[in-house]
Amino acid sequence: MAENNSTVGSNGDGENLEISSEIGNSSNSNVVVNENDAAAIEAITQKVQDTLTVGGKKHKFWETQPVGQFKDLGDTSLPEGPIELPTPVSEVKQEPYNLPSLYEWTTCDIDSEETCAEVYSLLTNNYVEDDENMFRFNYSKEFLRWALRPPGYFKSWHIGVRVKVSKKLVAFITGIPAKIRVGDVVVMKAEINFLCVHKKLRSKRLAPVMIKEVTRRVHLENIWQAAYTAGVVLPTPIATCQYWHRSLNPKKLIDVGFSRLGARMTMSRTIKLYKLPESTVTPGFRKMELRDVPAVTRLLREYLSQFIVAPDFDEDDVEHWLLPTENVVDSYLVESPETHEITDFCSFYTLPSSILGNQNHSILKAAYSYYNVSTKTPLLQLMNDALIVAKQRDYDVFNALDIMHNESFLKELKFGPEDIMTFCIRKLQQKYSYVTSHIKVRVYTGGMKRAHPSRILDMQDDTLICKARKYNDWHLSTTHD
Known part of the structure; x- marks a missing residue:
């Protein structure tokens, strides 16, 4: 994790x-x-x-954990299934792991405005930055509540570390439950995210004990598998992917150092290159509504069935993750003008970044491609409409991973690799x-x-x-x- x-x-x-x-x-x-x-x-x-x-490279911590190891790559003799078999919940460690003496555990109640503000502040000032220290994720409080409160979530999996004396929140890690289909088997697992330690405490080795603690709390709910993502190679990825970016506001992106003018390109030519139509082109393209949840669920389940590893969404999941929420997630679909059948679906979530050290701009507004399903409308056309609505709503950049069928539209729609x-x-x-x-x-x-x-x-x-x-x-x- x-x-x-x-x-x-x-x-x-x-x-x-x-x-x-x-x-x-x-x-x-x-x-x-x-x-x-x-x-x-x-x-x-x-x-x-x-x-x-x-x-x-040696991974002192991860080589002691029940995760795939690099040395086992290509070993066909290993059986398929869990690396470590479940144990009775009664045998799971009941007490939290020990922290350094100056710190204590806390459970972060994201419903509390005060606690949510503390988490927001910690992440805003200490979470993921790019390699050149020019941008840092700026998760909104609304986004955090969306990301951390899916159906069936456990408050005990939202874990913080405080300074005992001042009660200042200095570290954070979370888990949420997710049903994931692996082949033909649906597995309940934890998704681990938002591991963040205050910059001044990164020599204290808090991260390994935090990972152990969230693992312990996951085990207490009788869940024995988990997944995480990382920007470095750790033992051992089951998949890798890369972000691609599509400029929506190229002048701003160049001004803040997110991208640069291409060879033999002027600013005016660059702006013209990325110009989009004023309005969408697909008949019946509209925003998703609550009444669309059953149809979108059917579309999504059918689409995801082709993948070896995929979420096992039900209607509650779709309502939570995909029903539009202002400045958090946007979903659009295509309703046939003749039959009123829902035939296609696209979505993106909003994750701005703070722009560090720039006098003219403070926020980079980014849309991230989420789930997209095309059955009647060509995916290229569907995603071009998604770009158009993102541009209409003043996003600066549209990001997408090269997963699912995204690679089919990335180059054609002028996305560039991260x-x-x-x-x-x-x-x-x-x-x-x-x-x-x-x-x-x-x-x-x-x-x-x-x-x-x-x-x-x-x-x-x-x-x-x-x-x-x-x-x-x-x-x-x-x-x-």
Whole structure:
């Protein structure tokens, strides 16, 4: 169980990225790296090493937990099923785990305005930031209540840590119950999220004991499986995915450093590139209402049945997660003008980010693609309508993961990959299976015809050597020895 810390920021919108398939010779660059670049180089080096070195890094905590281990990858002799069998609830540890002496456990009542405000403040000031410390998730109190109070939730799974003397909330972790179908079996599990420790206390090793404590409380409800997401490689992912971004307000995104002007692009050309129609084009496209819950549930269940691992939603779940809530979640559907049948569905949730250190802008308003089902309307058209309504409502960017069938519309609708470095390395891994021999990535700035090699990345024996001043607006060609 770990922190949900997918990167908020972006290095570009994709039009700046070219990966050449040319295999040829390249010469070294004599770029001098000054001290100011050292931190950036170290960060990007670590990021790539984390991506490439799956089994080489030691995970002191996770290697003691009942999770899949890297050493077991590919072992077909392991039986399918739980890693650790359930034990009687009466045998579960009844007392909380010990915290350092200055701290105490608290259960955070999200219904309480005071407590919810404390949680909001902790997350706003200490939760996930992008790698360059330019953006930080800014969960609203309404969003937190939506995310943490699904049908059948347990208040005891909303766990905080306070300073004993001052009662200040300094850490937080949560779990919510979820029915997940794995193959043909529906499993009740916990989804772990919002692991956050105050920045000044990150040397106190609070996170492992917090994970153990939420695990203990989950076990007390006779639930024995859990899932989490992380922005780093931990033992062991069952799936990986990547965020893609679609500019809705490109000028603002460029002004705040979320994205950059593409090669040979002006601001006016960029604004024109991302311009959307004033109104939606699909007949019968409208906002979801309470009366639509049964039809949307049927659509969603049928769609999700094709996946090996998927939520097992009932009408209560759909009403909670998908019925529109102002500034939290928006859902739209297509109702046939002739038959009044609900044929298609799309949705997105709202998660703004605080913009750090910018005098002109303080909030980046982001929409995140949620569940989308297309049976009659082409998915490309349906999602273009979703972009249009998001633009109408003054969102700055529309984000989507490359999961389900999202990849079918991402490039066509001008989405760009989240993190150019990770994107490039993935492409190289796909091309060469795994980086064991010498792969050299030549990085260019500007257009390819007039580009000059400004930085070289060498990957050999899982070691990345960076010579760089910046790493935005990449144009790449590769050689393979």
